Amino acid sequence: MTSRKLITALLVSVSLVVSGTALATAKRKPAKHVDAPPAAAVPQEAAPAADKAATDANATPPAAPAQESTAATEAAATSPTPEASGATQPAAGEGEEMSHQDWPFHGAFGTYDRAALQRGFQVYKQVCSACHSMNLLSYRNLEEIGYTEGQVKAIAAEYQVNDINDDTGEIYQRPARPSDRFHAPFPNKQASMAANNGAYPPDMSLLAKARHGGPDYIYSILTGFADFPPGVQHASTQYWNKAMPGHIIAMPPPLVSDGQVQYENAGNTPQTVDQYAKDVSQFLAWASEPHMEERKQTGTKVILFLLAMCFVAYQAKKKVWSDVH
């Protein structure tokens, strides 16, 4: 009996560990992992330097630990790369600073804050969408964050899209409809790079899932711009960002002053850079995972069902085995 109980306990703990690890990974990821540089955002000139530093770090003999850490720190200081700073614990001020927010959509029953999502959409529309596309979203999706059908129609109609005349086959422009995808600022990737000094402004539909740290990372980038530390060489099209892996970013600070975006129905919401960053991070989190609320609700129902089934199955098993034990 004891060994059987032990094994049961072991199995239960294994399943708990599996889910626990998943939980821990999900939570720890931003802090622990040093993000890969979204190469797109790193301007072309920076790439060779980063590669070289990585090669240097590789070539350094791992034989003498003390030397190694010095070498890595130096590499991080002269040209910070994810490899170099990942090899040792980054010293204070060396690594990327990720600011962890208490998002309302975190937690087992967390939901999106519709008002924040709508404000975030306004930030996207007025600021981000100048360079960043969101090709996977349609205007109709905005109904999911609380806009009415009429409002969505009005928002869509602000944009002109190409269409084909059914009778003549000619291409003409018409106002966008809710079923149309979000209007992209550039016709293609090459055009977007040409307009941005060779750096590609990534599509934002999945951005919150495509970066370590997700919405925390986006918020940290938006609020992480600072002056270059003295002595750091950079091109005029590069900026310093505390949260960016490698710290050098090609995107100019998008949110520069409080009051930059005039919120509709602002209420008591402060119209500050910090608030804009929070709101747009939440909007992008929703955009990358629009079914999260439905997912958690469904999951809860499935768990309740399985718990009941588990109880029944256990009782049945106990009864069946009662004449053997």
Place this chain on the structure above:
Amino acid sequence: MSLDAKKEREPFDNKVVDWIDSRLPIFTIMQKEYGVFPTPRNFNYFWNFGAIATVMLVLMIVTGIVLAMYYTPDASMAFSSVEHIMRDVNWGWMVRYMHMNGATFFFVAVYTHIFRGLYYGSYKRPRELLWIIGVVIFLLMMATAFMGYTLPWSQMGGWAATVITNLFSAIPYVGDKIVALLWGGFSVDNPTLHRFFALHYLLPFVIVGVVGIHVWALHVTGSNNPLGIDVKGPQDTLPFNPYYTAKDTFGITIFLLAYVVVTFWFPNAFAHPDHFVEFDPMKTPPHIVPEWYFLPFYAILRSFTFGVNPYVALSVLLLIGGVWHIYQKPGQISLFGCTCSLSEGDKVQRVVTLLGLAGIFMLAGYFSQFVKGDGTMLIKLPLADIILAQLTPKLCGVLAMFGSVILLAFVPWLDFHPVRSARFRPLFRVAVIALALDVVLLGYVGSQTADAIKFGVPLIYVGQVATGYYFAFFLIILPLLSWIEKALPLPQSINEAVLAEKGAH
């Protein structure tokens, strides 16, 4: 089986059932194989994982077929078609997440199942073929999972496909041709995606077939049990139904609970951010990692920073000689037509000498290829720079990675100890638990970058030691323990052991 069933068929009360059964004895077979099938009465919960793996296989196929109804295997549309499933298809997100995390839990179940087999000696006579069929299933699963990883056409999937298919280029002479065949061209591109999709759809059904054979073989020999002793009579067994149907149902439900928690709350816990960026063949991500279930093998692949020079080759020959001697019974042995006598004392001496020399030459071979940080060699040995038979570090890594799985098929003969269960083999028990921990450690090493350093120790060395243990376990420890280990006394029968255990409480 069916002929016997026809002859000895008991009529069924239900007329429709009986009509069918007299023409196709499917009910009789089910009754025989899953109804009254005699099953050892002392299974612990480790024996649930076969049933759990079957449930996961069915779940993967059902969700996979639904996904295939919406997925487009075209390089220009694959990524957006997956996002279409995630966003627009009714319940598409749920089916996709079930499939994605289902793979993870399928492997959790199968790894536990394999470990159970190793720990309780389920591969031993008469279940060798059953075990080998299991290894075939494992290989098919790995191929299927790898191709599935590529289908969303993300940065991670596309580049993982590039890295893994490129491994085949290490094969001398035909490597490049094989790679071109796998790719359907000269890079990972649209034809690659098409053939991966075709095979990803096909292989699961092959797996179903092989699982059928696996179960068939199981029902010929009957199940092993935690004591590892043979069933001696009806008092040792219980009918499969209701005892094990009830127990499996409970076990499956518990397992599904863990699966559901991950699927609905942490669906992307195992997904790297580069899964959400579309594949760009022109831009290599800085950190390419396979799915977690391949990480131990990935670590083995990367551990080979050295090729086979004359010292390593000699070491392998000595190792074969040493292990060969372990298999020889003292007395007259004949080798290449020469007959000589071998006493137990000679045998010990020879095995120790050969294995010892093998170890020394392996170290010499390794360190003579060890390049220090400043580019100079650690030690200089003559002939150390000759790499034999094109066994370059890359090819060695590839062979070791595939070999580490293939090796499992030979376990029934590498371990020839008469006692099955680790419960009665204290040394084997320690070694096999160490193997499990070793594989976890390899997985951790595989998840880190190649030049990662933890606590001042470069992880590549940790990976090399762990790889060494992995192979030593199968190639040296298993034969050696089979020869020297004295087992604890075995109980007379399963029933007796169960009663004794009950009496103790």
